[in-house]
Amino acid sequence: MSPETLFRRITDYANRADPYPLYAELREHGVTRQEDGRYLVGTYYEINALLHDPRVSSDLRNRTAPDPEFQPPEGGLPSFIGLDDPEHHRLRGLAMRQFGPPHTPGRVDALRDDIARIAGELADRLRGKDRLDLVDDFAFPLPVTVICDLLGVPEEDVQQMHLWADTAIKSLDFAPGEDPGPRRRASQEARVAMGAYLGELAAKRRGHPTGDMLSGLVNDDGPDGRLTEVELMVTTVLLLIAGHETTVNLITNGMLTLLRHPEELERLRAHPELMPSAVEELLRYEPPVQFLPQRTPLTDIEVGGVTVPKGVPLILVLASGNRDPLRFPDADRFDPTREDNQHFGFGSGIHNCFGAPLARIETQIALTTLLHGLDTPRLLEDPPPYRTSPVLRGSRHLPLAQAADGVQAGR
Amino acid sequence: MSRDPWDGRIVIVGASLAGLRAAETLRAEGFAGELTIVGDEPHPPYDRPPLSKQVLLGRARAEDCVLPARRETGATWKLGVRAAGLDGDGRQVILANGEHLPYDRLLIATGTRARPWPQPEEAALDGVFTVRTMEDAGRLAERLDAGPRRVLVIGAGFTGSEIASACRERGLAVTVAERGPAPLIGALGGTVGSWAAELHRSHGVDLRCGVTVTALRGSGGRLTGAELSDGSALDVDVAVVALGAVRNTEWLADSGLAAGPKGVACDAGCRVVDMYGIVTDDVFVAGDVARFPHPLFQYQFLALEHWGNAVAQAEVAAHNMISRGRERRPHLSVPAFWSSQFGLNIKSVGVPTFSDQVVIAQGSPEERRLVAVYGYQGRVTAAVTVNSAKSLEHYEELICTGAPFPPGPDAADHVPGREPEPSDVPDPRGLTHGPTVALTGHLPDRRLVVLRPGG
Incomplete structure (x- = not known):
């Protein structure tokens, strides 16, 4: 088939369960212009160059023609994921000040015990169930509870946050032929509602800090000042959504991959110290963000022998770069002990995943808990049913069976 | 030399970052023979970058700056003893305690030391410091804890600037004296240097450029003040000498190798060149003490005092020590380093000078x-x-x-x-401190033309 149709085929839901052969085809063709004028890049070194190129914008307002599939939120300010430096640098810096070193070095580590407790409680509820859905019963509730805990959202509102977040990411869905209008409006409404809620919560924390990130954001006067109220809403909505959906997919894709590689699953059960390296390999092998759809060259940029014109949609297919045999030996093999694993699971460059340290810890703890909590789990459907989004790719359900007699095998 | 490159005796002289990473690489790539590591400091390898940063700020203790081992080296460590000479024909390293260490292949990783204050009596005054070793940093941090009236930093290269930054962050009064027209100018040139000068001043540093310290004054063995070339005098109870580094090559003076004040010359594969410009096959070099030809900079020999270079070059040297012919790799990495000062993260790639x-x-x-x-x-x-x-x-x-x-x-x-x-970019001779990136010309060493009789 023509390489010009690759983007259409990658976003086609029929290929959601296994897009990897399409990525291989993409790599064969190098930097590829699509029938609708988009440019696709799927080779590691070219993606890497573009991720670090200061002439590549993340701000959709730099597109020559508005993208029919991806629109910036109407009327609103983009969050820092959709902005360039210096604005991106300022906003991300203000958020990072409350999340990581050097100003807040202990924040993520302090969540370890909480994450282990929440994961343990969720796993306890699975004990003795002969059938379960790993997504609804475990992978969804864990990250949303953790991100709410981090930001300072009270427990009784966690479910509401979860519903909003779920609706909000529908704007990243792809259903060619379908009218994206209603989906996009619902997404926008969810973001607005979530922003209003978080803005109100932040106002309560002003002057009454409770030790969480939201309290830090409204009470700390750093050298670069504070977020405005609108910036605060947009930024916290971003953190909540991004900290939620991607981690769900990472945990789900992780369990699915381990169940497809039973010898590796057994090895990790016996050697939990391999888990950090296994999570890195999962980020390479089945990354929760498959491609970055929002980049735009600010000038004609030459990459891989092709000139990508100024202002066109430039799609960086991270999941394809992760399987590039020129970078990763035996790239299609899942190897939890892989060395030199500089994957794009968290992207790279200035927009490198903000929450990466948290996602790593959450997934390590989640998978370790599941390996010891589930009793000889089996996949009931392979491939499982996928969610529609080709960007945030993951299974909607992961139906599993486990031995119900309570006697754990292999322990 | 043993016929099997994975066997035999390897001696590494230098027990810091380059020496350790080379030893680990040798084992990782299958070297199964005897490995001996010689270091003049009594400590196992430790990490130096924090010594002028976190340690001086009191955030980390000098003795905690360990270098995490990547793997077991199974090496015999000879620590606290200096290498005093090299017998290249007899293939042995002569230690200061008289011991002779025979080798089949040798790695030189002796690095640099802080350039001392030139007047020994003044340098011996209580209150005069350099910052290179764990002990240096620990003692200086202790003295800063005691709250000196004023600290004088002599030299505004990276180390001097980081020390001044740490002192200001502690709220101490600091004077920086630099012979050149601006801080960092030797590494980054005048345009960026003039910005660095503003940075010093906006953080309350008493920065004095274009002056030298002509004398350090003491009373009862303690530092009390300094005199500057512009005729001014300062009352200080701490002076930190940050005049750059001296390469540890004296022990190689009679080795017949191209070793001198600019470092030990080698080819792109880290094989040391002898004084006639002929490459050796059993002596290798890595880290701050090495000078190697770089194609990006007109094949001039480059000497780099950079953490990342020490690691990369050690890995290439180790690989080549146990590889034959075409399996050998060149060390071509682009120079890169970082610094943190006055709340800024500064990184450099390439050779700004x-x-x-x-x-x-x-x-x-x-x-x-x-x-x-x-x-x-x-x-x-x-x-x-x-x-x-x-x-x-x-x-x-x-x-x-x-x-x-x-x-x-x-x-x-x-x-x-x-x-x-x-x-x-200034002439390095006009600076107080030596450059941390040095282009050192095309010849392996001056010894090529100035032959010195042995003994």
Whole structure:
């Protein structure tokens, strides 16, 4: 088939369960212009160059023609994921000040015990169930509870946050032929509602800090000042959504991959110290963000022998770069002990995943808990049913069976 | 030499970053023979970058700056003993305690030491410090804890600037004396240097450029003050001598190798060159003490006092020590280093002093974040980022491919109106401190032309 149709085929839901052969085809063709004028890049070194190129914008307002599939939120300010430096640098810096070193070095580590407790409680509820859905019963509730805990959202509102977040990411869905209008409006409404809620919560924390990130954001006067109220809403909505959906997919894709590689699953059960390296390999092998759809060259940029014109949609297919045999030996093999694993699971460059340290810890703890909590789990459907989004790719359900007699095998 | 490259005896002289990483690489790549590591300090390898940063701020203790081992080396460690000589024909290292260590292959990784204050009596005054070793940093941190009235930092290179920054962060009064016209100028040139000068002053440093310290004064064995070349005098109870580094090559004086004050010359595969310019096959060098030819900089010999270079070069040297012919690899990595001072993260890639022009391609001093790109005869040769380190890889690629300079105004955060200006690289002889990146010419060593009789 023509390489010009690759983007259409990658976003086609029929290929959601296994897009990897399409990525291989993409790599064969190098930097590829699509029938609708988009440019696709799927080779590691070219993606890497573009991720670090200061002439590549993340701000959709730099597109020559508005993208029919991806629109910036109407009327609103983009969050820092959709902005360039210096604005991106300022906003991300203000958020990072409350999340990581050097100003807040202990924040993520302090969540370890909480994450282990929440994961343990969720796993306890699975004990003795002969059938379960790993997504609804475990992978969804864990990250949303953790991100709410981090930001300072009270427990009784966690479910509401979860519903909003779920609706909000529908704007990243792809259903060619379908009218994206209603989906996009619902997404926008969810973001607005979530922003209003978080803005109100932040106002309560002003002057009454409770030790969480939201309290830090409204009470700390750093050298670069504070977020405005609108910036605060947009930024916290971003953190909540991004900290939620991607981690769900990472945990789900992780369990699915381990169940497809039973010898590796057994090895990790016996050697939990391999888990950090296994999570890195999962980020390479089945990354929760498959491609970055929002980049735009600010000038004609030459990459891989092709000139990508100024202002066109430039799609960086991270999941394809992760399987590039020129970078990763035996790239299609899942190897939890892989060395030199500089994957794009968290992207790279200035927009490198903000929450990466948290996602790593959450997934390590989640998978370790599941390996010891589930009793000889089996996949009931392979491939499982996928969610529609080709960007945030993951299974909607992961139906599993486990031995119900309570006697754990292999322990 | 044992016929099997994975067997035999390897001696590594130098027990710091390069020595340790080389030993680990040798084992990782299958060296199964005897491995001996000699170090003149009594400690196992430790990490030096924090010594002028976190340790002086009191955030870390000097003795906690360990270098995590990547793997077991199974080496015999001879610590606290200096190498005193090398018998290349007899293939043995002579130690200061008289011991002879035979080898089949040798790695020289003796690094550098702090350049001492030139007047020994003044240098011996209580209150005069250098910062190179764990003990140096620990003692200085203790003295800063005691709250001195004023600290004098002699030399405004990277180490001197970091020390001044740490003192200001502690709220101590600091004077910095630099012989050149601005701080960091030896590494980054005058354009960036003049910004560094503003940075010092806006953080309350009493910065004095174009002056030298002519004398340190003491009373009862304790430092009490300093005299400057402009006729002024200072009351200080702590003086930190940050005049750059001296390469530890004296022990090689009679070795017949191309070793001198500029370092130990080698080929691109880290094989040491002898005084006639002929490459040896059993002596290798890595780290701060090495000078190696680099194709990106007209094949001039490059000497780098950089953490990353020590690691990369040690890995290449170790690989080549146990490889034959075509399996050997060149050490071609692009120089890179970092510094943190006055709340800024500064990173550099390439050789900023190998330049005639510089342009601010992203950000601006006003934003407290920028990328300065350096060019030489119309191609990009270096970049320095301030609080913008994630752009570094892009510029490294421009350096490697000899991309045209200036790089164009298309970066998202380019500030219009910034034009290339002279990079204003000074003659290193006009500086107080030695450069941490040095282009040292094309010849292996002066010994090529000045033969000195042995003994």
